[in-house]
Amino acid sequence: MSLTQMGPVYSGRASAVRAGEVVLSLVASGLVGMRGWSGVRRLQHPYDRNLQLGLDRLAALCVRAGVGAPVGVQDLVAVWCAERPVDAWPVELDPDAQVGGERLLIGGEPSEFCLEWAVAARDVVSEVHESTLVKHVKDTACALGRPELYARWRKFVTEHAVLERGEFVAAKNAVLDVPQWATWVEESYGLVPAEAAVGGRVAVCGGCGQWIAPRADGRVRCRVWRCARRHDLPEPAWVEASGARRLEPELVRFVALPGRPELDLAQRLAARGARVVLYPKLDALDLVAVWPGGFSVGVDVKDWHSPYLLARRIKTFPVWGADDPHAYRRGFLVVPRDRLDANPRYLDILARNSAALKAQPHLKVVCDDELVGLCPDLRPAGEVVCGP
Incomplete structure (x- = not known):
């Protein structure tokens, strides 16, 4: 691989920090893009393009630092992201970034640290933009002269992680004078996939109120930072998965x-x-x-x-x-x-x-x-x- 294909040459500490942030944001964005809310337990192709871009830039930094680079995307994900904390990578970052001990993957899932650096990629590499659906709701509410519709939609999806069949129909018909409302609800929720259900039911966290993807071993425990650290986390509620809809992963996160x-x-x-x-x-x-x-x-x-x-x-x-x-x-x-x-x-x-x-x-x-x-x-x- 030619180093001239790996991105620009950086000089000076500010440029080195910038280069490190670009690498971190690209890799984090790629991890999130691979599997979404359900995680990246089973590595599969095609990899998110940001992972390859991040690998290329990281490889260049490894060469400059005289250390071994990841051997392909799978090594980057399975070893560097899952096992190696970011402060062990040959990248320079601002001390205020507080990367000590932080890993991008925890238990096969993007960590909170990873998710925030993926969001940061919007500013760093300008490759991620505001959700198309969120923008559409805003633009339509503005055009109708009904800005409260955006607030109402946002409040509804925040409070309702899973909708049973009848609840989904009722939600679509909640604002009959605005035909676009039904489309917004339709696009906000997807059918519950088999891998998200346990025994024909889907779990809703008693802490954050969002649906929980079961772990590979079948255990159901919310991975959201605030819930994962609680010892008094309430038991999840269970909803029949047949015909139910769950909030789309991107809307859960953002x-x-x-x-x-x-x-x-x-x-x-x-x-x-x-x-x-x-x-x-x-x-x-x-x-x-x-x-x-x-x-x-x-x-x-x-x-x-x-x-x-x-x-x-x-x-x-x-x-x-x-x-x-x-x-x-x-x-x-x-x-x-x-x-x-x-x-x-x-x-x-x-x-x-x-x-x-x-x-x-x-x-x-x-x-x-x-x-x-x-x-x-x-x-x-x-x-x-x-x-x-």
């Missing part, structure tokens, strides 16, 4: 799982008397909460394992006039408490690497518990809504 802490926070603020609007203006923010008396907050919830990667994804908070139905007085970026407990350096790394936070010093970064404590506690309880 809509439903991030949506859980958003909806949980919305309910906690509503319990304190707020009227909480979800995803105002087609997701300009995750929520705006307004209390009687005028106290109001605009919130983005960020449930990321890596503060280094999250720092790149923080956007500029919108500024709306006082007469706007979604106007708020204070802006907050919220990180779930357990993320901060697991990583004491989280907020420091986030502040150091986020250009958006530096440009918006009025924004306050807090954990969910802290935000709730800063807000009024009025009665009666408020409500969570999907529109103005």
